[in-house]
Amino acid sequence: SLVFVAVDFIAAMLIRSTGRTLQMARNRSLKSLDLTKSVNNSVNVSAGDTASLIYLWNPWTIITCVGSCTSPIENLMVVIMLHGACSRLAPLAAFGYVMATHLSLYPAILILPVALLLGYGPDTPPTKVFLQKGLSANKIDMSDNGKGTSQKGFGQFSWKPILHFILWVFIWSCYVLSLNSIILNKVGGLQEMFEKTYGFILTVKDLSPNIGVLWYFFAEVFDFFRSFFLIVFNMNIIFMVLPLAIRLKHRPCFLAFVYTAIVAMLKSYPSAGDSALYLGLLGLFANELAEMQFTFFLFFGYIGVSLLSPVMHNLWIWRVSLSLYLYLYLYLSLSLSTHTCCVLLLT
Amino acid sequence: MMPPSTARRLCFLSLLLLLLLLAAAASATADAAAAEEFTEELLLRPLPDRKALAHFHFRSSAPPASAAGRHHHLFPKAISQLVQKFHISELELSFTQGRWNYEQWGGYDPMSTNNAKPPGVELWAIFDLPLAEIDATWKNLTHTLSGLFCASINFLESSTAFSAPRWGFKLNEGNLRYGALPREAVCTENLTPWLKLLPCRDKAGIASLLYRPSVYKGYYHSQKLKLKSSQSLGIILDQTLTVVLQPNTVSGKQLHSTGGQLQPSWSMEHLFSKKLSGKCLVSKSSRVFVEIEKGIVDNVDKAGSDVSSNNDLFVLSTAPDRSLKELDNLEVQSSSLYEYDVNNYNSDKPLNVGITWKLPLIWSCTRAPYHASRFLMGSGNERGSIAMSFLSTGLDKQLVDSSNDCSIKAVVFQVVPWYVKVYYHSLEVFIDGNSKAISEVVDKIHVTPSEDKLLPGTMEMLLKFPCSMQLATLTLDFDKGFLHIDEYPPDANQGFDIPSALVSFPEFNSSRSYPEADPLFVSPLLENFKEDGVVKSYTEVLLVPLTTPDFSMPYNVITFTCTVLALYFGSLLNALRRRIGEEERGLKKAGILNKRGLIPLLIAKLRGQKVDPSESESTSPASLPRSKLLLKVVFVAVVAIVFHYLSNS
Numbered sequence: 002s003l004v005f006v007a008v009d010f011i012a013a014m015l016i017r018s019t020g021r022t023l024q025m026a027r028n029r030s031l032k033s034l035d036l037t038k039s040v041n042n043s044v045n046v047s048a049g050d051t052a053s054l055i056y057l058w059n060p061w062t063i064i065t066c067v068g069s070c071t072s073p074i075e076n077l078m079v080v081i082m083l084h085g086a087c088s089r090l091a092p093l094a095a096f097g098y099v100m101a102t103h104l105s106l107y108p109a110i111l112i113l114p115v116a117l118l119l120g121y122g123p124d125t126p127p128t129k130v131f132l133q134k135g136l137s138a139n140k141i142d143m144s145d146n147g148k149g150t151s152q153k154g155f156g157q158f159s160w161k162p163i164l165h166f167i168l169w170v171f172i173w174s175c176y177v178l179s180l181n182s183i184i185l186n187k188v189g190g191l192q193e194m195f196e197k198t199y200g201f202i203l204t205v206k207d208l209s210p211n212i213g214v215l216w217y218f219f220a221e222v223f224d225f226f227r228s229f230f231l232i233v234f235n236m237n238i239i240f241m242v243l244p245l246a247i248r249l250k251h252r253p254c255f256l257a258f259v260y261t262a263i264v265a266m267l268k269s270y271p272s273a274g275d276s277a278l279y280l281g282l283l284g285l286f287a288n289e290l291a292e293m294q295f296t297f298f299l300f301f302g303y304i305g306v307s308l309l310s311p312v313m314h315n316l317w318i319w320r321v322s323l324s325l326y327l328y329l330y331l332y333l334s335l336s337l338s339t340h341t342c343c344v345l346l347l348t
Numbered sequence: 349m350m351p352p353s354t355a356r357r358l359c360f361l362s363l364l365l366l367l368l369l370l371a372a373a374a375s376a377t378a379d380a381a382a383a384e385e386f387t388e389e390l391l392l393r394p395l396p397d398r399k400a401l402a403h404f405h406f407r408s409s410a411p412p413a414s415a416a417g418r419h420h421h422l423f424p425k426a427i428s429q430l431v432q433k434f435h436i437s438e439l440e441l442s443f444t445q446g447r448w449n450y451e452q453w454g455g456y457d458p459m460s461t462n463n464a465k466p467p468g469v470e471l472w473a474i475f476d477l478p479l480a481e482i483d484a485t486w487k488n489l490t491h492t493l494s495g496l497f498c499a500s501i502n503f504l505e506s507s508t509a510f511s512a513p514r515w516g517f518k519l520n521e522g523n524l525r526y527g528a529l530p531r532e533a534v535c536t537e538n539l540t541p542w543l544k545l546l547p548c549r550d551k552a553g554i555a556s557l558l559y560r561p562s563v564y565k566g567y568y569h570s571q572k573l574k575l576k577s578s579q580s581l582g583i584i585l586d587q588t589l590t591v592v593l594q595p596n597t598v599s600g601k602q603l604h605s606t607g608g609q610l611q612p613s614w615s616m617e618h619l620f621s622k623k624l625s626g627k628c629l630v631s632k633s634s635r636v637f638v639e640i641e642k643g644i645v646d647n648v649d650k651a652g653s654d655v656s657s658n659n660d661l662f663v664l665s666t667a668p669d670r671s672l673k674e675l676d677n678l679e680v681q682s683s684s685l686y687e688y689d690v691n692n693y694n695s696d697k698p699l700n701v702g703i704t705w706k707l708p709l710i711w712s713c714t715r716a717p718y719h720a721s722r723f724l725m726g727s728g729n730e731r732g733s734i735a736m737s738f739l740s741t742g743l744d745k746q747l748v749d750s751s752n753d754c755s756i757k758a759v760v761f762q763v764v765p766w767y768v769k770v771y772y773h774s775l776e777v778f779i780d781g782n783s784k785a786i787s788e789v790v791d792k793i794h795v796t797p798s799e800d801k802l803l804p805g806t807m808e809m810l811l812k813f814p815c816s817m818q819l820a821t822l823t824l825d826f827d828k829g830f831l832h833i834d835e836y837p838p839d840a841n842q843g844f845d846i847p848s849a850l851v852s853f854p855e856f857n858s859s860r861s862y863p864e865a866d867p868l869f870v871s872p873l874l875e876n877f878k879e880d881g882v883v884k885s886y887t888e889v890l891l892v893p894l895t896t897p898d899f900s901m902p903y904n905v906i907t908f909t910c911t912v913l914a915l916y917f918g919s920l921l922n923a924l925r926r927r928i929g930e931e932e933r934g935l936k937k938a939g940i941l942n943k944r945g946l947i948p949l950l951i952a953k954l955r956g957q958k959v960d961p962s963e964s965e966s967t968s969p970a971s972l973p974r975s976k977l978l979l980k981v982v983f984v985a986v987v988a989i990v991f992h993y994l995s996n997s
Contacts, residue, residue: 338912
């Protein structure tokens with residue numbers, strides 16, 4: 002069980018360093034826009050420290066660590082991936098990506114923000130601001146080109162890190178798959194592994210209650226429509242990938258955060274660990290999110306949901322008195338969705 | 349023109365030839381018909397707890413298919429078609445209502461070993477086919493039997509309902525399939541097609557005694573169909589019906605002069621409300637047996653008299669035609685049978701066998717070495733445990749010498765449905781209250797774990813208990829699964845059944861031998877008793893409650909979920925659509941409009957922006973969107989009205 006503590010700690014450290022990188026990039030970009038005044042004015046907490054503290058002290062992270070489930074390890078892989086991408090270390094990012102996708106299917110959509118991170122660099126304000134600035138004060142921009150690729154033309158997308166990344170992804174995934182096939186040789190091979198792991202996630206077969214949106218629905222949906230609804234619900238995640246990417250392409254780290262939030266809400270078997278991950282990453286953007294509205298409701302919504310869910314579980318399963326799980330999960334999903342939208346309103 | 353004498357001679361010859369052919373054909377069919385046999389027997393036995401056991405046994409046999417062709421004289425055609433179509437080599441189907449009371453009615457004799465069946469339907473079959481085809485054939489077999497017996501045996505067709513034990517049930521090479529339905533109710537609907545397989549139905553012979561109200565008022569009734577088919581012997585079909593009844597006699601409550609209570613004196617008329625008025629005419633032999641158990645025989649011997657039909661303890665109402673004594677392996681007489689040949693009786697002189705008790709008597713039947721029972725532990729709908737207990741009945745001490753290495757073997761076979769997810773690694777054994785390591789007690793174990801919605805979990809275990817053990821308990825933990833709304837039975841809150849487990853004791857043999865029987869006396873019932881059979885007992889059926897979803901609102905759930913997703917989808921896309929500048933512009937507009945309404949003011953305040961009262965742009969850009977809105981509303985209204993008219997016309 003010490004393994005999980007160590008894993009959580011490593012994840013927190015990596016979040017911290019990612020936050021540092023992000024903050025430096027933000028300061029740099031704001032400086033290049035001659036907005037140093039606003040830098041000093043706005044809330045300037047050290048995003049990395051805040052985020053790592055939030056991650057470590059989040060009660061849901063602590064619960065998953067104590068319960069010895071594999072969520073901390075999955076979270077660690079995602080954080081490794083983000084860290085590697087922010088610091089432009091393609092092998093590390095590739096390792097994190099392959100392991101995270103192997104452990105659960107959904108981090109696969111994080112390839113987009115990772116690619117964007119590697120190509121563009123960490124979060125920056127939208128390109129249009131820079132273009133405006135560049136148009137209005139040409140001379141200042143031109144002279145200021147010693148600060149790396151993130152300076153000159155934020156619209157520039159360097160392909161080299163991407164190719165590097167893809168190569169490493171290929172290498173790592175071949176390694177992992179060959180290890181799997183050796184282990185699973187007697188049992189059925191890779192085909193069966195994919196069927197049982199990814200197939201299980203995609204076609205919701207086990208109907209035990211969890212804190213997600215989907216299980217009660219799939220317990221009561223009619224068989225005739227089951228495949229239709231499976232496709233619809235999985236498409237919900239996939240469909241939002243592109244529009245969000247288009248909209249947030251200048252802020253890939255934030256994009257990754259939004260993806261984790263959506264995945265935590267809509268995946269077929271969510272758990273407290275997924276919510277722990279995205280709440281931790283929320284801390285990375287504390288500066289931008291300082292002006293978020295409705296924080297009161299959301300915060301207490303979260304607390305209420307976390308307190309009520311064991312109570313309702315007890316009532317329904319152990320004492321067999323009520324089926325209130327329905328309302329619980331509605332509450333949770335609604336809170337998650339409003340949170341996401343408010344967060345997005347800030348962009 | 350032929351002379352008339354030759355014509356007459358030709359006619360005569362052809363007639364002779366015809367006669368010869370007819371005779372040959374007749375003899376051939378007579379041979380074939382003679383090879384099909386039908387025997388009927390009835391065995392009556394008093395039970396220690398003031399009840400009576402009646403066991404009907406009908407055997408039809410057909411010669412191998414090549415000899416008889418497809419015409420059957422006595423043998424039911426449906427069964428022979430079944431055997432040929434599905435290549436069955438052995439099959440047993442039993443319908444049971446009630447539980448066999450192993451403590452009172454015995455667990456060691458061939459009657460309880462062969463005829464004590466688990467409640468509901470139990471079906472097992474051995475096929476003579478390559479292993480890959482057996483599952484498909486099983487499915488077809490269940491459907492055919494379901495139609496033949498008016499029962500829902502077709503629920504056994506899906507792979508979640510049957511299992512393929514290798515050695516826990518019967519030693520086989522993988523061509524045995526076993527399935528049980530504990531909740532199936534048995535009624536006359538199932539008895540009638542079963543009786544239709546008999547040549548005389550229930551119109552004549554021993555089957556005419558089956559008075560339905562008395563059969564279904566009993567404590568236990570089990571009808572069984574057992575098939576054995578081979579190339580050399582043909583098909584042998586045994587149909588048995590075992591009923592435990594409470595005889596409704598007045599004398600049952602009488603107290604004897606010595607103070608004890610007499611056992612009820614009953615006769616066939618008390619049990620079945622009618623007397624036996626003759627045999628089935630096509631049956632080869634028709635007999636009624638009265639069995640006097642070892643316990644009673646011992647008491648009679650103790651009383652000093654001879655065990656005949658009329659002695660100090662009881663008297664049989666009619667003198668038997670023959671009396672058979674069973675000898676156990678120590679050459680001591682243990683039980684005796686009195687036989688009545690129904691041939692000697694007819695409707696003028698009906699047979700009414702009965703027993704009248706003279707002295708109060710208490711005896712007990714021989715029991716299996718351990719009394720096996722099963723129960724559930726734990727509360728709540730998330731997890732629980734199955735516990736199986738073995739209580740020693742003291743039999744072992746008589747039969748095995750008490751050396752230190754002595755051990756009694758028990759084979760446990762259990763099938764658990766997939767929604768009770770058993771964790772086989774959590775098996776714990778407690779002997780006399782002390783926890784023992786698994787390797788000390790379990791000799792051999794074979795587990796087929798359950799797969800969700802595909803396979804039930806099968807467990808076959810060979811246990812070795814020390815002879816001096818009094819009580820052993822095995823526990824297994826399980827998690828309860830959650831089913832789709834379609835998979836719940838109509839009364840979902842009753843719970844789900846785990847079928848009976850079978851416990852057999854391979855070292856104990858329950859066969860009986862009757863050495864006095866002369867070679868001409870062939871009784872299928874006694875042949876069955878003579879067969880080697882291990883002592884078996886079935887445990888109880890367990891009822892497991894599972895969490896139920898709310899059945900009354902599937903539509904509500906679907907609507908709720910879709911609403912939530914629509915909210916998420918819509919608001920996310922909406923948020924994506926905006927741009928920062930637009931937002932600023934939107935706020936500025938809110939600043940303009942604050943003169944017009946309270947809500948924009950509130951929105952602006954909520955957003956933490958300063959309300960700017962000094963903006964004074966012209967109203968024309970504000971009124972333009974308003975007129976546009978008005979136009980849109982009017983347009984939608986017109987469309988709605990038109991649609992309404994179109995749909996109504």
